Amino acid sequence: METDNTPLHRAPLIAAGILIGAGMGGFVDGILLHQILQWHNMLSGKLPPNNLVDAKVNMYWDGVFHAAVWVMTALGLRMLWSAGSRRDVPWSGRSFSGALILGWGLFNVIEGLIDHQLLGLHHVYEYTDNHLPADLGFLALGVLQLGLGWALIRAGRADTTPAARMR
Numbered sequence: 001m002e003t004d005n006t007p008l009h010r011a012p013l014i015a016a017g018i019l020i021g022a023g024m025g026g027f028v029d030g031i032l033l034h035q036i037l038q039w040h041n042m043l044s045g046k047l048p049p050n051n052l053v054d055a056k057v058n059m060y061w062d063g064v065f066h067a068a069v070w071v072m073t074a075l076g077l078r079m080l081w082s083a084g085s086r087r088d089v090p091w092s093g094r095s096f097s098g099a100l101i102l103g104w105g106l107f108n109v110i111e112g113l114i115d116h117q118l119l120g121l122h123h124v125y126e127y128t129d130n131h132l133p134a135d136l137g138f139l140a141l142g143v144l145q146l147g148l149g150w151a152l153i154r155a156g157r158a159d160t161t162p163a164a165r166m167r
Helices: 011-036 052-084 093-118 132-158
Strands: none
Touching (some): 011 052, 093 132
């Protein structure tokens, strides 16, 4: 669809949302699962934090992880700011919310497959003999988020008001 003969480009808003969503998903994982619930640390599958040195190594890598998701979120916010000033980007709450959820789902699926399954760096709940149920639940949540995010982005295709014209 076009508004005032300006072709609309949804990709900048969606890309920003995906990056922010992935970053926020990383923050929820790190803050909730690492710090508050203390179910795992970044390397707890390979280096259980059973003594002060191993706990400090895990804390360091948790910090590196948090720094990475902070940068991801900051880049997403910069992209969102840029998208908001463009006349050709439709400002859609459904598209943006969908992109946030899709990004979080991407984080969960990628992190779950790589860190939990492939590398075994940690599992969702480290303190059990059978890690598979919690790991599969984490992956299932990610797949559900991917589907919901995609559906919201598709629904947002009907939204045609560019951000710069909403001021």
